[in-house]
Amino acid sequence: SQQGEEDPQALSIQEGENATMNCSYKTSINNLQWYRQNSGRGLVHLILIRSNEREKHSGRLRVTLDTSKKSSSLLITASRAADTASYFCATDGSSNTGKLIFGQGTTLQVKP
């Protein structure tokens, strides 16, 4: 079963604009990760934020985490056409296995 929901389900923006995607989850977590997926195949790890962190940056990516609201956001600044993909948040829960529970994803289209 899915951990939570992502919002919006689909997002279309112009190149150069910022894109914000939100993720909500249901259970306590050790960390939350964001992945990108092109053409419905392999996932590429983007960034990991631990449960004791509130914000993290990596290049044009900014992730926030609010454990009190069980939510996270991913901001992509100065978007490029190559950012067009599906983006998934995934939570690593309190069990010791490291298994990830994914959201349903946001499909981002960046128009050149």
Place this chain on the structure above:
Amino acid sequence: GAGVSQTPSNKVTEKGKYVELRCDPISGHTALYWYRQSLGQGPEFLIYFQGTGAADDSGLPNDRFFAVRPEGSVSTLKIQRTERGDSAVYLCASSRKNQGTGTRGTQYFGPGTRLTVL
């Protein structure tokens, strides 16, 4: 070095047949995961191996699904008596050994096997 590889990339089979999907993890990664992704959905966890043993198989949907990792490297996901509902992309991921709460290794995903059951 090479990433996670999965074979075949596509598999078409008939209802009721048996299939095997193979995953070659990144060398040295002791943790291996199988996920299944249906169209328009996020991946769903199936099974986790730490070394040779299945440490968590809670995601396997029923007893038609089975996975092995006999030497702690390559893993095979086996599906018996396939059904049309088994059609999905099957993803494999590997990571370094779990190092405790909050310090797990990043999971690196393979390109997946697209299974179509006719």
